[in-house]
Structures are given as structure tokens and as C-alpha cells.
Amino acid sequence: PTMAVSGVPTMTTRVQSRHPLDPLSVAEISVAVATIRASGMTPEVTDSMRFIEVVLLEQDKNVVALADAYFFPPFQSSLLPITKGGHVIPNKLPPRKAKITTYNKLSNETIIWVVELSEVHAATRGSHHRGKIISSEIIPDVQPPLDAAEYVECEALVKIYHPFIEAMKKRGIEDMELVMVDPWCVGYYSEADAPSKRLSKPLIFVRTESDCPMENGYARPVEGIHVLVDLQIMSVIEFEDQKFVPLPPVDPLRNYTSKETRGAIDSSDIKPLQIIQPEGPSFHVNGYFIEWQKWNFRIGFTPREGLVIYSIAYVDGSRGRRPVAHRLSFVEMVVPYGDPNSPHYRKNAFDAGEDGLGKNANSLKKGCDCLGYIKYFDAHLTNFTGGVETIENCICLHEEDHGILWKHKDWRTGLAEVRRSRRLTVSFICTVANYEYGFFWHFYQDGKIESEVKLTGILSVGAMHPGETRKYGTMIASGLYAPVHQHFFVARMDMSIDCKPSEAVNQVVEVNVKVERPGGDNIHNNAFYSEEKILKSEMQASRDCDPSSARHWIIRNTRNVNRTGQLTGYRLLPGSNCLPFASPEAKFLRRAGFLRHNLWVTQYKSDEIYPGGEFPNQNPRINEGLSTWVKKDRDLEEADIVLWYVFGITHIPRLEDWPVMPVERIGFMLMPQGFFNCSPAVDVSPNPLDANHKENDMYKPAAIENGPISKL
């Protein structure tokens, strides 16, 4: 029932064809944009309007519950409370809504719009915009994230700016084709950075070969040039050639494309390895609804967060579908650098809020990014001018073998039982300028959910005078310097442990292991125990990791118990972690107050999503977002709980991180703790013995012989 009229995709007439949490379709995005454009603005305003983000406005949880109960699988009508007159079954869901952020290049005005999307077949009504503006609000004193289009314009602008060309000439660079201008946000250091201007302070690099677009230009940073661009008027507003640092010599090891790096040594003797599922995958996909083993959940995608996972539940036999979390996503990341010198001190990218993890997502390729039987999902986004773009194969869903799941061998009988672990992985990878980040969520048969971030890409480097070194980083090659930095990630987890949609009965407990005092029963001094403490309100719930007490947290249902009478819960088990290596007065912490602790807990509020506030770019307001919200000190003893887990890695660059950093991994685990009555992995079927491969001894000792004679 979907038709296209003059190239514009249109909506279908089918009522409730789209779940309230499905990401906006191409048609919906088009309608949302068109609705705003048709809202009676002057042509001047329309022309200067840019589209930062068009995203699903998520409905209230009760609407989602209604949808899941009656309109969409898993049809969990039993989860809805029975009203006085018994079940009242509505015959439709409220219309879907889009939230649109626009930026006016003329007025420097940022507006957030809400547009209701009617589910009628637009084409038959002679119009493709059937949206209705519900609200629009001018947001003062903010700058929305940068857009890829601005990157391109900014680079072009700087490259034709005469003083810049002169400065490059001074450094021996004549061919402006080789010059790379990477726009970076300015952050907020003083009133000069106020959002009354839309600023960018680009970093400059220069390639060496005009005919090699895949040359790694980051290998030659151009230092000492201060360029400040006003992106609103798209004009260089400050320029200074501050100091002369020679270009680093051409690094013969700078490149990473296969053509460039094939030399005497290579690793091409790797034999193919195939992962094959001859009967197809074990997951089932229906739209954005995914079922695998006893897990089910929905996925979504936003320009800012990328992948979102909704309504995670585990089907637990006669206990039915048991919720674990409403919504999981990465809502921010920050990369502060440790060098106090310019330009490095300005480098503390908020890659979600200043740029967009979803906007910068990669189109993935089978065999390269992903191996095995893959189900891809596309993502649809607006570009700066309101056109719809699609990132094909943006989200990857697949299964992986993950080694042994459990094993026991009985020493009396010699009999062993062993099971293979299979996991379901949903992921996407984004590129933000020089770095790439892969965000992976793994679901396991033993009830665990693992979040894993993979870091790779190219170091952000600077140039140094020959022979110069600096304590704040590593010399990677002659004249090429990589400052220390940290990568922080914020996972927002709206939990729902064993909660029906209308229930808000979770709490968080901190667990610390304590050594028992000597004396009493503890005569051998071996005793220790774990101590639980409820985090009673938000101000008590800003916590840090502490491996010295094996600290972790349990999110549990306040009313539901397992077979031994313990409250059912999930353990948040930190992985390796850190806090910012910055003094408390550090300027970047004004905007990133949420980095001050590894764990935050809040009472759910629908508009508290981004820990640095809605618009961290050039944000002048100290501690906006999470660190302000918790000052409300809302009760957490029995609530709708949102966990914010902040985790980081300190990156002291190695030569081996150049020219492309091998993947580093960091993450955390959600593991059931008394959620189940026993291991949910105990009933996994044994794998059949692999009789296909006979005992293999492939080695042909043709080239190498034992004994000294062959070498003499």
C-alpha cells in the first residue's frame, strides 16, 4: 500500500502500521520537514533554515505499553493493568510525532519543533505533508551540533582565505589541494566562545601527494595558525599566524591502505575463515522487533545516539516475558586531551552532542565490518538542508559463537558436560573526524547483556620542532606528537527490572566487599562479606568505581523475589574505568560535569536524556544536565530508575597506534543477580560433536628440516 508521487515517499493508510518506537521512516521525515516548511514562514526564513535533526519523539511509556499489549507483537495484554470495567481496548494508538531541531543561518536561531504525523495516505489527499505542528520553541543561547555540510563549506572557505594561503606558503605549501581543514568545535572557555556566534576552530593538515586521496594527511599537522570561523556567516573572523613550527618530515609509515603498506613483510598468508549458518540465523526479525533465544527487544536509531535498544525482556518460562530495561543507548562521549598547549587544550570533543554518533554512522560491509550471517538495518536521517539521506547497512545484527558457555567434568565418572556460548550482537560504527567508535550490545544465553565500545581510527596529532619532546604525549615519528587523552562514554540505561509498564518499583543498591574485623568467629582472619547499601536519593547516587572493594551495583525490583526470597535484580558490573585526569576547575568540566562520577542514578523524566544538556556545543551554562538534575535529589527507594554509567579509557599513545590504532575495547556488563532461580543457560542444548574434520596435521615440513646438516 505504499506509493510514491513525484519522487516523494508517502505514508500508508494502514492504521498502526508503525510501532510507537519505530524510528522515523523516510516518508515521515519528509512529512516533518515539509510541514515546517509549509508553516507560513517568509521565503527568507525558509531559505536560511537548516535541519539539524529530525527524530522520533518517543511517546510516553504507557503508549508503548498499549502498543505492545494490543497492536504489535509480543501482544502482552496481560502486562497492562486492568481498569475498573475490565480491559478497555482502544482501537487506535495516538499519532506518532517527530521532534525537529532547526537552525536559522540568518538569525542564528535554534528552534525545536514537534510535528504530529497523521497516518493517512498522503498521496490520495493531493498533498505529501500531512503533519501538524504541535509546538515550536526558540531555544535561546545555544548552538546546535555541527553538520557535515558545514565541515565541507568551512574547509573550502579557509582554503581560499588569502592570509591562510600566505601562511601555508611560508611553510612551503604551494598546492592548496593537499591541505586538509578539520573543523572542531570551540567548546566554552570564556565569553568569546558564547553561542551568539557559531564558531569553529579548525585543525590544519597537509598531504604530500596530490594524486593519492587515501594518503593519511593527519601525518602532517600544520601548527601555529589560529583560524576562527563563524559558521553562521561562513566567514573567517580571526586569523593569526602565531608561530612557526616546521612540518614534520614525510613519514614513510603514515599510510594504511593496502597498496601503500605492502612491503617486504606482510601478513597475506592468512587463510580464509568462514562463519556459516546453513539453516539461517536463530533470530527472528519483524520490522524493528527482534527475538533471539529467550530475549526480545526493539531497536531504533537517532542521529545523536545512533543505535537505541528498547523494551528488553527475557521470556522466562511460566513467569512469562520479564522486562529488564526500557531503553539503552549511548547519549554522550567526551574526549579530553591532556596537553595544556594550544590547540590541544581545546580538544575535548563531545562526539554525540556536538556532532552526532548516529549522523556519522558507517555503511557496513559484509566480510569486512561483519562476518557471518548478517541482518542489516538502514538508517534514515535528514541532511542540513532537509533532504532525507539513508545510511544503508547501518546497524548490524548477527550471532557469534563465544567459546564455552559452561562446563563441568565429574571426576568420579570422567563424564563432562559442556555447552557453547552463542551471543546475539547489535552494533554500529561511526567515524568522527579522525577517530572511529564501534558500539556493540551483546545478549547472552546466561542472561547477561554486555556493552562494548571498540575504539580505532587515527590519533589526533600535533607537530613539534625537530628534537623537541613534551611530557604530555608521545613522539610517534620525527616531529610528530600524539598528546595523551581520555575517551569517556555515557551509557544511559532506563531500567525496568520486572516492572510492568505502569510500575515504577526499582531501586539501586551499591555493593562493597569488606574485610571482617579480627576476633569472634574470625579466628583465622579469612572472613569477608559483601555489604549492600540502598542509594536512597539522587544526591547519594553519584558514585565512583572502586576495585579495592569490588564495588558494583544492583538494580532490583523492590517487590519481586526469587526462590530464596531475594529481590530480583541485575548487577551492573564495571569493566576497567577511570575518572578525568583534570583538576576540578578544568574548563571542559564546566560542560562535562557528568564526567565527575562513574555512576549516576536519576528518577526517570522523559526530557532528561543528554547528560550535558540538550546543546553542549559552546554551552556557557556550568554543569547543565545531569549534575544539575540530581540536585533535585529525587527519591530512588522505589522509582522508575535511570542509570547513567560513565566509563573511560586513558590513552597514552604508542607507536603501535600509528598510523591506525588497533582496536581497543572497553565496556561493562549487566548480569542477572537473583533475577533467575538458577542459571538460565543450564538448558542450552549440547552442540553435536564435530565429526567433519578428521584429525588434522596439515604441516608439510618441506622447507624446514630438523638437524644441523640442512643449515651447514
Add this chain to the structure above:
Amino acid sequence: PTMAVSGVPTMTTRVQSRHPLDPLSVAEISVAVATIRASGMTPEVTDSMRFIEVVLLEQDKNVVALADAYFFPPFQSSLLPITKGGHVIPNKLPPRKAKITTYNKLSNETIIWVVELSEVHAATRGSHHRGKIISSEIIPDVQPPLDAAEYVECEALVKIYHPFIEAMKKRGIEDMELVMVDPWCVGYYSEADAPSKRLSKPLIFVRTESDCPMENGYARPVEGIHVLVDLQIMSVIEFEDQKFVPLPPVDPLRNYTSKETRGAIDSSDIKPLQIIQPEGPSFHVNGYFIEWQKWNFRIGFTPREGLVIYSIAYVDGSRGRRPVAHRLSFVEMVVPYGDPNSPHYRKNAFDAGEDGLGKNANSLKKGCDCLGYIKYFDAHLTNFTGGVETIENCICLHEEDHGILWKHKDWRTGLAEVRRSRRLTVSFICTVANYEYGFFWHFYQDGKIESEVKLTGILSVGAMHPGETRKYGTMIASGLYAPVHQHFFVARMDMSIDCKPSEAVNQVVEVNVKVERPGGDNIHNNAFYSEEKILKSEMQASRDCDPSSARHWIIRNTRNVNRTGQLTGYRLLPGSNCLPFASPEAKFLRRAGFLRHNLWVTQYKSDEIYPGGEFPNQNPRINEGLSTWVKKDRDLEEADIVLWYVFGITHIPRLEDWPVMPVERIGFMLMPQGFFNCSPAVDVSPNPLDANHKENDMYKPAAIENGPISKL
């Protein structure tokens, strides 16, 4: 050239057919045992002699170097120093030697023997023992590890001991077939535990079904019975029915065999997943020598440590074969429990030194324990009475795809380069009573070596009175209690970063990240840096992990530099870790002083292998081993460095760890740090795009339809 005479395998006549590091062959073990037996002992002594361990006595490093230089691949003659008259090439290697530990059941005497093994074809000489006893030494005041044969004898003994039968009757247990007696070492708590007796204090359990040998009997601990067995005379020497605790009710969730756990819910809908290498693996195996990508190393196996990895080196183009480590293995592990009550306070198993990680290794099965193209190695060991036993398929060698290795997408061109990570994995799994441990070493294309331990198996539980709980553990089921405990592992790493065999030019540096003080250049307060400190001598080198300073260690060559002039090295990157949650006076720390720190560094000494000393079982000597050796405070500024990394996990049992604990992982990483001039992974070939699978959308929405009608 190998022949068998009357069932006894014999040695080959070929000179230097076996590398000095190859584990003892079946023939060599037989010869070693026979040599001792033929050494003129009385029949009484021979009859009462038991064989605890027969293992290769590793030759000096210079013998190994000689072998690698001239007799065996990789034929690295250039690595040997040139003597005055040029290369002097010997025509043979010194004979191999075996180290044998015997225990005399009559005299309670432990002897360590060294037997030289002549490489002549024994069968042609009319005798199968051609070994020569080099030395034998009575070791006073020790108890060697327990043997599986003693487990069996001890259980049988207790089960026919009349007062024990009476005590079981009191608890309603009539059928002694159902009773399980698990012998545990007693440790050392007082003079009563002195090694003048060979003691075991078994734990008692009882199954419920006589016809189900795979029933999980650990689900019903029998409490309150004190049994002390003297294993030397194999007799119960103490018995007391101390207190009555009712048997826990039969737990319906206790079993884990597939027959027993298949119920209404299961996970049998998992589709097959195959890992196929149609052209075979990328590794080459020649005896115990393994080459893969640019890595090469040898493997070995000992009854105590299990897998040993020797002579690890990386072939780095024109720089040739660059050593990284001489020898890597797990030399001890300890599992202390946190409950001060009997019997739990006694539970702190030294699974290597009291039992044997190698002795208890599993015979692995393709498709179950291991997936993909597997090369297995067998292990040969003596049993208690000196017979040779073989654990078939004991060590697993295979390749794994490990996700993306590195990626970068250029935002200007949209072009992406991505590489898959392949790793080579060598592993074994052992079972020590209720628990299993998998020890994995992973080699990566980016120069990393990862050590990973997988923990699974069955919790060690106790019984409780109905309704009773205890702060030192978790109630797993009614009356069934799992005390908190920790698992500690000691990896011994004899390093050789860029060292020729004769060189001892490594050192260890500790790195801590520090926040820069305010002021000066640090006007934005963002600055931090990493501070290096050489660990100059052994007493300075007992160190703990400290995530708050991103602490890690670098093992580096003191003379070799990379292209930027830094000393070449490897980073020891801790994973999650802990220290014992015990007060310093804890009794078990007498024997496990090495658990007091996460890192120890020593100067290499050939007989310093086991951190708790040669015989930790019932060891009365406080702090024997590592914590005593370091008091020599040997110089570490330029030395042959041995790293001892001690890492642990604190296990607060969950219901989900029952009846079999899903695998937990813990480990650490050795990563090159300035060892290479750039990423050694940069030249890995791109994977071909996977065109085999077309866009898959397997979902058939047959069972589930959208919309409310289908449900009403």
C-alpha cells in the same frame, strides 16, 4: 625409527630428535621411572614408592639457544654470540633430563630425582632403561600434591568407616552408594597440620538418585562431620560428628545434564553455526614449534602448570626474529573462601601446587570445547604408581576471527579501510574437584598477547538450617549456601624483550598518570601526563594495580630503541583485579604471601618457579617462595627479568551461578609499546567482500500478525 618392545615405547636413535624444551615423551617418562626403579632400592621401598611428577628438567637458556641456533627451526644462528675463533658449532646437544618427584608411602619421604635420558635406541641394547640418575635429594618437612588415586582411595576408605556410616544414618542416608567424599588439602593452621602426616579433610555430599551418576551431588552438602584422613597410612585418624544440620531439601534445579534439564522452556532453537577454513589453518606446526603470521613459539606441558609457552618471538621484517618472552605459564592459583566457619575457612585450594593444573587437564572435544579447525596436542603424564597416561587432545590450538582489527573512514572521500582481526589461541581446560578453569593465550596480529582465564564449574556449597542465612555468602536454594570467595591466578612470565639468548638487558618501568598542577601553562586545568619510574630492585618491585592512576608496567630492553629513540618494550596492561579480602594475619596468607601484591619482579633464577615454594601442601614455613626470594633485593635495572602477575576475581555467588556457573573471564594483556615503529597490524590484507550471502530477510511472519484483530 620408533619401535615398541613388549608394550614399552622406546626412544629413537636419531641424535637431537627432540628439542630441549619438548615435553617428555611417553618413552622418556617410562625410562625415567624405570631408571629410578632399577636404582637398587629394596623391594619394600620400590613397592611403596609413588610418582608425584615426572617432568622435563628444562636445560639452561644457553642450551635452548644452541638448539634454536643450529639444531631446530627457526635456526637462528645469528642470535648466538660469535666466540673468538668465530662460530664454533657443536655437533650435539647435552642429553635431556627428567625431574622426578616421588613420595614413599612407607617412610613419608619425598625425593626429587634428576635422571639423564640417553638418546640411544633402548630396544637395540636389550634394555628399556637407559637413563642415569644424576642426583636424588630427600626433601624434608614437605607434602607433595595429592594424586587422583588418593582421591579414590580416600573416598572408599571413608565410606566404609563405621562411625561415618552411623553419622550418615543419623541424617537419614542409608545408601552409601549415594555418598560423595571430596578430599581437600588441610592447608597449614597449626602444628597439627604439619607435613609429618599426609592429611586430607574431605567434604561430604550426597546424591538423591542411585541410578543417575550424572546427578549433581554437590547440591546436598553433609555438614557437621569432621573427618581427618591420613593418606600415608590411608586411615581415618580423627572423626567427630560435631553438629547436626539437616540435609537441604532436594533441589529440583540441581542438575545440568541435558536429559535432566529439558523442561517446558529450553534453548534448543539455536541454529547451527560452523567455522570453516576451507584452505586449512594459517598456522604451521612442527612438533611443538608453532608459526603463525609473524609469531612463533614452542609449547610444552607440565603436570603442575599445564600449558607452557616458550621462546615467543615476532618476525619483524629486516629486524628478524625478535624475542618477547622465554617462558610463560600459570604457576599457581589460590581460591580462599570468606566464611570463618568450619569447613569453609579451610578452603583455600592451591590448585597447581596441591593438585596440578596439568594433571587435571581435560581431554577436549571438537565442536564442544573447541570450534573451527583445531590442532590438538596430547599430554603424557605418570600416574601415582609410575604408569604413563596420556590425555588425548589436551591442548587446543586454533585460529579465531576476533572482530575488526582496525578501521578508518576518510570523511572527505567516504572511503573506508577496515581489517578483520584474526587471533591464534592456545589453551587447555582443567577440572579441580568442583571447579573448572580454562587457560587461554591469544596471539594477535597487532603484536598483542592476551592471557585469559575462564572460570566455570560448580560452586563449593554448604548446608544451612532452614531459614538460616549468613553474611558470608548467598543462599542459592533452600538450605543451600554458597560462601563468598576469591580466585587468584599467578602468571609467571620470564621475559626476553629484544634479548639475544646471552643477554640480560631488560628492566621494568611503572607508569602512573598524574594530574598536572594548576598554574603555569596549565591555565585551563586540563593537563595530565604519564610518569615513568624504573623498578630498580626486587624490594621496590612488589606493586599493586591502581586504576586511579591508570597504572601499568612496561618491560623494556635497556639498549634497543625504536625509530623515535624510545626503548623498545611491552606493556603489561592489567585487567580487572583485586587483592585478598583478608586481614594481613590471615592463616592462609602464611603459605600464599605472593597474593599480597599484584606484581612481583625478580631476576631470573632457574629454580624460582613456584611462588609458594616447591611444596605448598601443608607447608609450615611462613612466606616461602616469592616473598622470600625478593628479600635478596636483586638488581633489576638491567637484568634477566621475570614478571609475576597475580590477578584475582571476587566471587559473590549468584543464583545464576547454579547449578553450573556460566563462564566468567579474567585476564591481562601484553601489548607492544614502542616495540615496533608503527602498528604491526597495518599490513594485514583486507578480507574479500562477502558476496556469498545475499541480503537476508529470513523472517516469515506466519505466526505473528500485526494489528489487534488477530488477538481478539
